[in-house]
Amino acid sequence: MASVIHIMERYEAGSGLKKALELSRTEVIRQIRESGIRGRGGAGFPTAVKWNLCAAAQSPKKFLVCNADEGEPGTFKDRLLLTERPEALLDGITLGGYAIGAKLGVIYLRAEYAYMKPGLEAALAARREAKLLGKKVLGKDFEFDIEIRMGAGAYVCGEETALIESLEGSRGEPRNRPPYPVNTGLVGAPTSVNNVETLIACAHIMAKGPEWFRKHGTDVSTGSKLLSVSGDCAKPGVYEVAFGTTVSDILKLVGGEGAKAVQVGGASGRTVPAKQFGRKLGFEDLATGGSVIVIGPQRDMLDVAENFLDFFVEESCGQCTPCREGNPKLLEGVLLLKRGKCSVGYLRELQNLGRTMQVASKCGLGQSSANAFLDITEHFRSEILGRVPATKE
Amino acid sequence: MLATERESLRHEIAEMAEKYEHKRDGMMPILEAIQEKYRCVSDFAMQEVARQLGVFPTEVYGVVSFYSFLSTEPRGKFAIRLCRTLSCDFAGKKEVARQLENELGVKFGGTTPDGLFSLEYCNCLGMCDHGPAMLVNNDVYTEVSPELVSEILEKYRRMFGPASQLEEAEAHHG
């Protein structure tokens, strides 16, 4: 039985930053590498590799951008961190900036979180006062400040290159990669984009050492993960668990036993049917930014698919054809299924379309928007075929 | 828009552009400030922003039309956004949506004739553990039930006495 752990709870303000500034930049990155931490925003790229590439890039200007765009349906752990753990976050941004050689950190805060801005601004002002930000951070030869920039309501801007476009004053349309932001990022300068939770974990790692971090989780997925649990369960909320925890353990923890499916990783994640509840959370199996939506037995899986596809149709930036044209087609297919008007042959065509979108779309949005459709049409065939719709009133 | 209003908007945009050194990366904060104050970014405002930042007006339009929190048409004094995403759907957003329409007398996508409220859907607000969730401007409401809807609206109506409501209605239609 899994249990909640609390390794990311207690944090003394400034402690990780103080430790980091006593070390060389290379040594900071070495310790982060030693911890094995991978990005918490969903993609799971090793943070030390990102920082190292950014540190190695030659440029007079560099940026560390904190991705606080948290838009994945069912994700809200960054909300909690931004409101309840600002000190650890600001430490993480500052020491990350030190490691890569940046003078400015930018928090890209989603428009929906505008109510958090005054609190964060106050925390920044207090840190300038306490010399945790400024010309000489903690009296060392290191200049750093942090700015908050607001999003304006676009899920795709959580994608790091779209985020950079948005910061530059453009439509949030993802760029081709390469070049990667670590070489050509914000205004062409090397930029490291990191998730809120990742940066907080890095502050803890610097304060407590990489060994402490490695004690939790699995070999491939070290440390703990914050889960945002919602949907049909008795105790929704944010939970910290070790990587490697199974879906059924999580259901026990949150009072969601009896679920018929669990959506892991949000709308762009995977729909896990009950027979696969033994699967583990982690980069080796169910990778997730932390969204866990419990789907109770009373729910219609086609409603789930429809809700997610509505989301993607609306949030697709429209730049590339597979995503722009594919999502409406899949949505249309779900509506056909709902009316009991879809042949297995046509369903197979839609599934092929979904797989094409996964490989042919330009960014992560289009590459993952067909996931739920594919999972639901594979695992819940008996539920979705041959429907006789209720007669209209 | 009156000539004097245009003048003051022009002046505000010039001041903000100055602060961002007329660089393009000032675009979003400038547009967000205009949206907040005027509830939309008008054609005139887009032209002025373009002029100040040295880009084409169509580029500014491209940005305004991309982001759901920016609009070319005025939103209500209080912009209501109800989360339509899965967890809130499970928690009962449909009933809340219906009651919102009943209380306001407008459908989703609409604005009340007095210009006080606009009503639209949005996607996940990061409050999924306390759904249904809703924003009124920057204020978050969670666990909204149909019964609570009229109470919430009343609160905003009260912030706006009858006299000022009249003024608002005129400004909106004039």
Ligand SMILES: Cc1cc2nc3c(=O)[nH]c(=O)nc-3n(C[C@H](O)[C@H](O)[C@H](O)COP(=O)(O)O)c2cc1C
């Ligand atoms: C459509 C889309 C939306 C994303 N949204 C977010 C987000 O809201 N927050 C986030 O941290 N990462 C998001 N990402 C992942 C980012 O592109 C990027 O990988 C991440 O910010 C890197 O930080 P990390 O390495 O600390 O995870 C999104 C990716 C895609 C494709």
Ligand code: SF4
């Ligand atoms: S996959 Fe979708 S969101 Fe991504 S670039 Fe293509 S159209 Fe835009």
Ligand code: FES
């Ligand atoms: S689903 Fe409504 S706030 Fe997340």
